[in-house]
Amino acid sequence: xxxxxxxxxxxxxxxxxxxxxxxxxxxxxxxxxxxxxxxxxxxxxxxxxxxxxxxxxxxxxxxxxxxxxxxxxxxxxxxxxxxxxxxxxxxxxxxxxxxxxxxxxxxxxxxxxxxxxxxxxxxxxxxxxxxxxxxxxxxxxxxxxxxxxxxxxxxxxxxxxxxxxxxxxxxxxxxxxxxxxxxxxxxxxxxxxxxxxxxxxxxxxxxxxxxxxxxxxxxxxxxxxxxxxxxxxxxxxxxxxxxxxxxxxxxxxxxxxxxxxxxxxxxxxxxxxxxxxx
Numbered sequence: 001x002x003x004x005x006x007x008x009x010x011x012x013x014x015x016x017x018x019x020x021x022x023x024x025x026x027x028x029x030x031x032x033x034x035x036x037x038x039x040x041x042x043x044x045x046x047x048x049x050x051x052x053x054x055x056x057x058x059x060x061x062x063x064x065x066x067x068x069x070x071x072x073x074x075x076x077x078x079x080x081x082x083x084x085x086x087x088x089x090x091x092x093x094x095x096x097x098x099x100x101x102x103x104x105x106x107x108x109x110x111x112x113x114x115x116x117x118x119x120x121x122x123x124x125x126x127x128x129x130x131x132x133x134x135x136x137x138x139x140x141x142x143x144x145x146x147x148x149x150x151x152x153x154x155x156x157x158x159x160x161x162x163x164x165x166x167x168x169x170x171x172x173x174x175x176x177x178x179x180x181x182x183x184x185x186x187x188x189x190x191x192x193x194x195x196x197x198x199x200x201x202x203x204x205x206x207x208x209x210x211x212x213x214x215x216x217x218x219x220x221x222x223x224x225x226x227x228x229x230x231x232x233x234x235x236x237x238x239x240x241x242x243x244x245x246x247x248x249x250x251x252x253x254x255x256x257x258x259x260x261x262x263x264x265x266x267x268x269x270x271x272x273x274x275x276x277x278x
Contacts (some may be wrong), residue, residue, distance in 0.1 A: 054158030
């Protein structure tokens with residue numbers, strides 16, 4: 001069902017916004033579990049793919065940041081591909097995404113993914129009708145192949161109401177640190193709200209399959225969305241805590257007479273922070 005205007009994603013009343021203190025406490029606990037998950041993936045040689053999709057300003061990027069915040073970038077990496085090049089446009093559609101799939105012991109977080117074709121490309125006319133239909137036929141086959149090969153595939157759709165989406169767009173207009181997040185394409189999502197709803201509904205019909213189901217995250221409250229998504233991801237992977245090797249700091253050896261060069265011989269960053277105390 002498409003999101004209704006002015007309502008929570010599934011038409012239910014919105015819960016009270018989660019307060020910061022319990023949010024930060026639980027986020028830290030869940031991020032600690034994510035580190036344990038990461039170590040399990042590394043030791044067991046697992047391959048984990050997490051797809052983040054949803055409407056513009058639904059909170060995907062912020063959730064990706066919280067998921068990856070304390071993870072080792074050599075194990076867990078974020079993939080957010082730009083527009084395809086002229087050469088990539090002539091490839092099999094899934095080809096450039098397949099290049100970024102994880103090897104043994106790796107986690108890949110797709111901040112948008114091959115589902116661009118079912119959403120923005122279809123709604124904005126960037127692909128043909130036949131290309132869109134071919135995607136809907138091939139995508140379930142492609143994902144079944146990934147799962148059959150042993151990849152752990154998790155797909156999350158971040159659902160936001162039109163009211164909250166517009167509020168976030170307005171904040172981006174006036175916030176210089178977020179202005180880069182707002183593009184003409186984002187603004188088009190306001191006037192094409194129902195078109196995106198229909199595209200998402202059709203996408204779910206074809207790609208919400210038993211081997212790789214969609215999980216919807218209600219994201220009018222970003223804090224709740226982040227916690228709910230991370231907790232669910234952890235619950236779907238049979239990880240265990242890998243015993244950490246016992247480490248002990250060695251004693252610092254006695255000085256052998258080393259003398260540090262004069263500070264005048266090196267260039268130092270000015271103490272910008274000192275001015276904040278005045």
